[in-house]
Amino acid sequence: MTARRPAPTPARPPTARKRAAEPAAAQTSTERIVDSITTAIVERRLMPGTKLGEQKLADIFKVSRTLVRQALNQLSRDKLVTLTPARGAFVATPSVEEARQVFEVRNLIESALVQRLAQSITPAQVAELRTHLRDERNAVQRTDVSGRTRLLADFHVVLARMFGNETLADLVADLLSRSSLISLMYQSAHSAEASYAEHVAIVDALEKRDARAALRLMNEHLEHVEQNLRLHPRVPDLAEALGSVNATGGLA
Structure with missing residues:
Protein backbone atom coordinates (compact mmCIF):
# COMPACT_ATOMS: atom_id res chain seq x y z
CA MET A 1 0.00 0.00 0.00
CA THR A 2 1.33 3.45 -0.81
CA ALA A 3 0.60 6.93 0.43
CA ARG A 4 -2.10 8.90 -1.28
CA ARG A 5 -1.32 9.69 -4.87
CA PRO A 6 -2.32 12.95 -6.59
CA ALA A 7 -6.04 13.24 -7.25
CA PRO A 8 -6.98 11.04 -10.21
CA THR A 9 -8.27 12.38 -13.47
CA PRO A 10 -11.59 11.00 -14.74
CA ALA A 11 -11.25 7.36 -15.70
CA ARG A 12 -9.48 7.03 -19.03
CA PRO A 13 -10.43 3.86 -20.83
CA PRO A 14 -7.53 1.39 -20.96
CA THR A 15 -8.18 1.07 -24.67
CA ALA A 16 -6.57 4.48 -25.13
CA ARG A 17 -3.05 3.38 -24.17
CA LYS A 18 -0.43 4.54 -26.65
CA ARG A 19 1.39 2.23 -28.98
CA ALA A 20 4.95 3.47 -29.42
CA PRO A 94 -21.84 -10.27 -24.69
CA SER A 95 -23.54 -13.53 -23.78
CA VAL A 96 -25.33 -14.11 -20.48
CA GLU A 97 -22.48 -16.39 -19.40
CA GLU A 98 -19.88 -13.74 -20.23
CA ALA A 99 -21.93 -11.21 -18.28
CA ARG A 100 -21.91 -13.41 -15.20
CA GLN A 101 -18.18 -14.05 -15.56
CA VAL A 102 -17.43 -10.31 -15.75
CA PHE A 103 -19.42 -9.62 -12.59
CA GLU A 104 -17.76 -12.55 -10.85
CA VAL A 105 -14.32 -11.09 -11.62
CA ARG A 106 -15.44 -7.63 -10.51
CA ASN A 107 -16.70 -9.07 -7.24
CA LEU A 108 -13.41 -10.85 -6.58
CA ILE A 109 -11.28 -7.78 -7.33
CA GLU A 110 -13.42 -5.05 -5.81
CA SER A 111 -14.18 -7.00 -2.63
CA ALA A 112 -10.47 -7.37 -1.94
CA LEU A 113 -9.93 -3.75 -2.94
CA VAL A 114 -12.31 -2.24 -0.36
CA GLN A 115 -11.12 -4.59 2.38
CA ARG A 116 -7.52 -3.44 1.94
CA LEU A 117 -8.46 0.20 1.41
CA ALA A 118 -10.40 0.22 4.69
CA GLN A 119 -7.13 -0.54 6.47
CA SER A 120 -5.14 2.32 4.98
CA ILE A 121 -7.50 5.06 3.75
CA THR A 122 -6.49 8.59 4.71
CA PRO A 123 -8.69 11.61 5.55
CA ALA A 124 -7.58 13.21 2.27
CA GLN A 125 -8.73 10.15 0.31
CA VAL A 126 -12.08 10.17 2.13
CA ALA A 127 -12.46 13.84 1.18
CA GLU A 128 -11.67 12.96 -2.44
CA LEU A 129 -14.38 10.29 -2.40
CA ARG A 130 -16.87 12.70 -0.81
CA THR A 131 -16.19 15.17 -3.63
CA HIS A 132 -16.84 12.45 -6.18
CA LEU A 133 -20.07 11.51 -4.39
CA ARG A 134 -21.17 15.15 -4.50
CA ASP A 135 -20.66 15.15 -8.27
CA GLU A 136 -22.64 11.89 -8.53
CA ARG A 137 -25.50 13.36 -6.50
CA ASN A 138 -25.60 16.53 -8.61
CA ALA A 139 -25.68 14.51 -11.85
CA VAL A 140 -28.48 12.31 -10.49
CA GLN A 141 -30.50 15.33 -9.40
CA ARG A 142 -30.04 16.99 -12.81
CA THR A 143 -31.13 13.77 -14.55
CA ASP A 144 -27.84 13.99 -16.45
CA VAL A 145 -27.93 10.43 -17.82
CA SER A 146 -24.52 10.36 -19.53
CA GLY A 147 -22.85 12.28 -16.70
CA ARG A 148 -24.26 10.16 -13.92
CA THR A 149 -23.49 6.93 -15.80
CA ARG A 150 -19.86 7.97 -16.22
CA LEU A 151 -19.53 9.13 -12.60
CA LEU A 152 -21.17 6.03 -11.14
CA ALA A 153 -18.69 3.90 -13.08
CA ASP A 154 -15.73 6.15 -12.26
CA PHE A 155 -16.39 5.68 -8.53
CA HIS A 156 -14.95 2.17 -8.76
CA VAL A 157 -11.89 3.33 -10.71
CA VAL A 158 -11.25 6.14 -8.20
CA LEU A 159 -11.17 3.50 -5.44
CA ALA A 160 -8.70 1.40 -7.44
CA ARG A 161 -6.40 4.37 -8.14
CA MET A 162 -6.06 5.06 -4.42
CA PHE A 163 -3.54 2.23 -4.26
CA GLY A 164 -1.26 4.03 -6.70
CA ASN A 165 -1.39 0.94 -8.91
CA GLU A 166 -2.22 1.91 -12.49
CA THR A 167 -2.37 -1.73 -13.60
CA LEU A 168 -5.16 -2.33 -11.10
CA ALA A 169 -6.92 0.89 -12.13
CA ASP A 170 -6.69 -0.05 -15.83
CA LEU A 171 -8.07 -3.52 -15.08
CA VAL A 172 -11.04 -2.10 -13.17
CA ALA A 173 -11.66 0.48 -15.93
CA ASP A 174 -11.63 -2.29 -18.54
CA LEU A 175 -14.12 -4.35 -16.52
CA LEU A 176 -16.32 -1.27 -16.10
CA SER A 177 -16.36 -0.72 -19.88
CA ARG A 178 -17.41 -4.34 -20.41
CA SER A 179 -19.97 -4.04 -17.61
CA SER A 180 -21.48 -1.04 -19.39
CA LEU A 181 -21.95 -3.13 -22.53
CA ILE A 182 -23.54 -5.89 -20.47
CA SER A 183 -25.83 -3.44 -18.70
CA LEU A 184 -26.93 -1.97 -22.03
CA MET A 185 -27.98 -5.38 -23.29
CA TYR A 186 -29.21 -7.24 -20.22
CA GLN A 187 -30.03 -4.77 -17.48
CA SER A 188 -33.44 -3.30 -16.80
CA ALA A 189 -33.69 0.35 -15.76
CA HIS A 190 -31.46 0.44 -12.71
CA SER A 191 -32.04 3.22 -10.21
CA ALA A 192 -29.19 5.73 -10.31
CA GLU A 193 -30.36 6.98 -6.94
CA ALA A 194 -29.94 3.50 -5.46
CA SER A 195 -26.42 3.14 -6.87
CA TYR A 196 -25.47 6.55 -5.49
CA ALA A 197 -26.85 5.63 -2.06
CA GLU A 198 -24.89 2.38 -2.08
CA HIS A 199 -21.70 4.28 -2.96
CA VAL A 200 -22.31 6.62 -0.01
CA ALA A 201 -22.69 3.63 2.33
CA ILE A 202 -19.41 2.13 1.05
CA VAL A 203 -17.53 5.39 1.67
CA ASP A 204 -19.08 5.66 5.15
CA ALA A 205 -17.72 2.20 5.97
CA LEU A 206 -14.29 3.06 4.54
CA GLU A 207 -14.14 6.26 6.59
CA LYS A 208 -14.84 4.20 9.73
CA ARG A 209 -12.15 1.72 8.59
CA ASP A 210 -14.77 -0.99 8.90
CA ALA A 211 -13.40 -3.57 6.45
CA ARG A 212 -16.15 -6.09 7.16
CA ALA A 213 -18.93 -3.59 6.42
CA ALA A 214 -17.13 -2.28 3.32
CA LEU A 215 -16.83 -5.83 1.99
CA ARG A 216 -20.49 -6.61 2.65
CA LEU A 217 -21.70 -3.36 1.08
CA MET A 218 -19.56 -3.78 -2.05
CA ASN A 219 -20.78 -7.36 -2.48
CA GLU A 220 -24.40 -6.25 -2.09
CA HIS A 221 -23.89 -3.36 -4.51
CA LEU A 222 -22.50 -5.59 -7.29
CA GLU A 223 -25.13 -8.25 -6.60
CA HIS A 224 -27.90 -5.65 -6.97
CA VAL A 225 -26.55 -4.64 -10.37
CA GLU A 226 -26.19 -8.23 -11.55
CA GLN A 227 -29.67 -9.18 -10.28
CA ASN A 228 -31.19 -6.66 -12.68
CA LEU A 229 -29.78 -8.37 -15.76
CA ARG A 230 -32.27 -9.28 -18.47
CA LEU A 231 -32.21 -9.37 -22.27
CA HIS A 232 -32.95 -5.91 -23.61
CA PRO A 233 -31.06 -5.04 -26.83
CA ARG A 234 -31.46 -1.74 -28.67
CA VAL A 235 -29.58 -0.43 -31.71
CA PRO A 236 -29.43 3.35 -32.34
CA ASP A 237 -27.98 5.43 -35.13
CA LEU A 238 -24.15 5.39 -35.13
CA ALA A 239 -23.60 9.10 -35.84
CA GLU A 240 -26.18 10.10 -33.20
CA ALA A 241 -24.53 7.90 -30.58
CA LEU A 242 -21.05 9.31 -31.19
CA GLY A 243 -22.29 12.91 -31.21
CA SER A 244 -21.56 15.76 -33.56
CA VAL A 245 -18.00 16.63 -34.56
CA ASN A 246 -16.38 20.03 -34.74
CA ALA A 247 -14.46 21.51 -37.63
CA THR A 248 -11.25 19.71 -36.65
CA GLY A 249 -12.97 16.37 -36.45
CA GLY A 250 -13.00 16.14 -32.64
CA LEU A 251 -16.09 15.52 -30.62
CA ALA A 252 -17.92 18.75 -29.74
Missing part, protein backbone atom coordinates in the same frame (compact mmCIF):
# COMPACT_ATOMS: atom_id res chain seq x y z
CA ALA A 21 5.35 2.00 -32.90
CA GLU A 22 2.76 4.33 -34.44
CA PRO A 23 3.57 7.83 -35.74
CA ALA A 24 2.39 10.51 -33.30
CA ALA A 25 -0.38 11.90 -35.56
CA ALA A 26 -1.81 8.47 -36.35
CA GLN A 27 -1.52 7.51 -32.70
CA THR A 28 -3.53 10.56 -31.64
CA SER A 29 -6.25 9.97 -34.25
CA THR A 30 -6.53 6.29 -33.35
CA GLU A 31 -6.78 7.12 -29.64
CA ARG A 32 -9.46 9.73 -30.35
CA ILE A 33 -11.61 7.16 -32.15
CA VAL A 34 -11.03 4.51 -29.48
CA ASP A 35 -11.77 6.95 -26.65
CA SER A 36 -14.91 8.29 -28.34
CA ILE A 37 -16.39 4.85 -29.01
CA THR A 38 -15.48 3.59 -25.54
CA THR A 39 -17.00 6.67 -23.90
CA ALA A 40 -20.17 6.30 -25.97
CA ILE A 41 -20.46 2.72 -24.70
CA VAL A 42 -19.79 3.66 -21.06
CA GLU A 43 -22.31 6.52 -21.24
CA ARG A 44 -24.92 4.20 -22.79
CA ARG A 45 -25.16 6.09 -26.07
CA LEU A 46 -23.77 3.26 -28.21
CA MET A 47 -25.60 -0.03 -27.89
CA PRO A 48 -24.58 -3.68 -28.32
CA GLY A 49 -25.00 -4.86 -31.89
CA THR A 50 -24.54 -1.41 -33.46
CA LYS A 51 -22.73 -1.69 -36.80
CA LEU A 52 -19.51 0.33 -36.90
CA GLY A 53 -19.08 1.01 -40.61
CA GLU A 54 -15.51 1.93 -41.49
CA GLN A 55 -16.47 4.59 -44.05
CA LYS A 56 -19.09 6.12 -41.78
CA LEU A 57 -16.61 6.35 -38.92
CA ALA A 58 -13.98 7.79 -41.26
CA ASP A 59 -16.48 10.49 -42.27
CA ILE A 60 -17.48 11.21 -38.65
CA PHE A 61 -13.88 11.57 -37.44
CA LYS A 62 -12.46 12.95 -40.71
CA VAL A 63 -9.68 10.36 -40.90
CA SER A 64 -8.67 7.56 -43.24
CA ARG A 65 -10.25 4.12 -43.13
CA THR A 66 -6.81 2.77 -42.22
CA LEU A 67 -6.89 4.66 -38.91
CA VAL A 68 -10.48 3.57 -38.31
CA ARG A 69 -9.42 -0.04 -38.90
CA GLN A 70 -6.59 0.33 -36.37
CA ALA A 71 -9.01 1.70 -33.78
CA LEU A 72 -11.50 -1.11 -34.39
CA ASN A 73 -8.74 -3.70 -34.01
CA GLN A 74 -7.77 -2.13 -30.68
CA LEU A 75 -11.39 -2.18 -29.50
CA SER A 76 -11.69 -5.79 -30.62
CA ARG A 77 -8.70 -6.76 -28.47
CA ASP A 78 -10.42 -5.08 -25.53
CA LYS A 79 -13.60 -7.13 -26.14
CA LEU A 80 -15.70 -4.03 -26.88
CA VAL A 81 -16.03 -4.66 -30.63
CA THR A 82 -16.60 -7.85 -32.63
CA LEU A 83 -14.97 -8.12 -36.06
CA THR A 84 -16.81 -10.45 -38.41
CA PRO A 85 -15.39 -11.46 -41.82
CA ALA A 86 -17.51 -10.18 -44.72
CA ARG A 87 -19.83 -8.35 -42.31
CA GLY A 88 -17.59 -5.79 -40.62
CA ALA A 89 -17.37 -4.43 -37.08
CA PHE A 90 -20.12 -4.34 -34.47
CA VAL A 91 -20.31 -3.23 -30.86
CA ALA A 92 -19.86 -6.48 -28.96
CA THR A 93 -22.92 -8.42 -27.84
